[in-house]
Amino acid sequence: MTGIEVAALEVTRDRRRILHGIDARVDAGGWLAVIGPNGAGKSTLLKAVAGLLPYSGDVRVDGVRLRDLPPRKLARTLAYTPQNPVVPQQMSVREYVLLGRTPHLGYLAVPGRRDRAVADGVIERLDLTEFAHREVGRLSGGERQRVVLARALAQQAPVLLLDEPTTALDLGHQQQVLELVDLLRRDDGLTVVTTLHDLGLAAQYAERMLLLVEGGAAAAGTAAEVLTAESIAEHYQAHVEVVAGRDGRPQVHLLRPRPHAPGARGTATAAPGKADAAGPAGVQNAPGTAGARTTDSSEGGPTGSSTDSSTGSSTDSPTGSRTGSPTERARP
Template identity: 40%
Template sequence: MSPARLTARSLTVGYGQEPVLSDLDLDVPSGAVTALIGPNGCGKSTLLKSLCGLLPYEGTVELEGKNLGGIRRTDRARRLTMLPQAPVAPEGLTVAGLVARGRHPYQSWMSRWSAQDEQEVRRALQATGLSHLGTRPIAALSGGQRQRVWIAMALAQDTPTLLLDEPTTYLDLAYSIEVLGLVRRLQTERGKTVVMVLHDLNLAIRFADHLVVLGDGAVAAQGSPAEVVSSELLDDVFGLDAMVVPDPVTDGPLIVPR
């Protein structure tokens, strides 16, 4: 496994007296796609928000070997992008206008919009297949297109690490595969480190290099899909009675409910 890009040690996070995550240890490999999976309410989104400092926590989170709390907010925004679940764009904003917002960490009263900013927006639109839709209002797009625009905005931010909270929410299977195929290309073609929360277990297995399985506020298992996925784990963590068979397309594991 590649060296860790993000690590958590003894991570404890809660919204009240009862912690959602307790004494959790995690290693996110660099240059890979990691999927966080687990039953509803197990803390997947909570973990993702903690890894970028959006939630207070006890313990330690490190980004590229540095304590996350010690990294200035602007510097953090140039190293790490977080795309929340089901984000909403301001009314009337165009595709290019939203993607351009990814360049905010590079703007200040001393440094205004530059040729570099323009280039990164163009690259992000091209990478997501949206160059021809730059002037289109966000509201006029399909669900899959809209999600690609948000990913393009994250790309324009030009960070080595992307955190995606359920990027396939509200999308049908065809759009889900389209968006996850884009995520995979970001890793293979640009070397991005991606951490994403997914509900669909078979999509997580197919598109992720590394799985982190959460259960009861802790990491139940982590590793490659082949190392992690078993009938026993599915029963223990998800309460799912299923077989694990070879995927005829990828030769990886495939979950088939009994």
């Protein structure tokens, strides 16, 4: 069981400070969701922890400084999946997933029977068996996303860093991927750090949350402590209602502004976070709520953005719909 701790982390690129004073701790077997509006620095944080960006401060796993580890040992300690990975187009899915076993191989060694068994097991669990011999370049965006996750899981590293793991996945596969990650976390003690745009998904799966705003930590704690209507209104400029689900975890509902009376021009723009006819803003019991229903705006953009501020990336996940999110259904 392996925990991870981040202390006073700062990232500066092109003389611009992207992250500053970030402190976070994830106990062994825990799940931390990093959330925040576009450009907050979420992807930058994961890249820094993964050793892909220079940083000041400290990142430790079980008390060992990650910057002191040689690359092979680091790859055995944590696995990282970017939001928009670049994959070899002509490599088969099985060959690509087998690359995750590289840190466990000797120099000039080839994957053995155990390595192939691990890769095949992950491929099966992620519903990729029918694509095992297909070229990665012939896959859809959602299928490719699952293949990238499969490679990371094949590393069998005790710490898993996932940057928007549900990007481009349909509802069923969003749930499948997150349930698998949660199963590995609970059964194998995997420590998970994810960035997620969908606040409802983050609330359902993560034990703790870190809210980033303009490169700094605006809030940290449990989902109920971080996801308040007031906080979402302040940092996302969104008008929402937050209610407690059957399991006590918060559910976030996007509320449309009330229209003017018939014949009036335009629509009213109720102040975010204030109560209106759709219901009071704040955590409360929702009569008849059968499961988490959530919507959220998403942060797009390539993971190569030094400021984590690219926008406009579209996905197959209908996170902007009141009825389209997988979190409308209760978790199994």
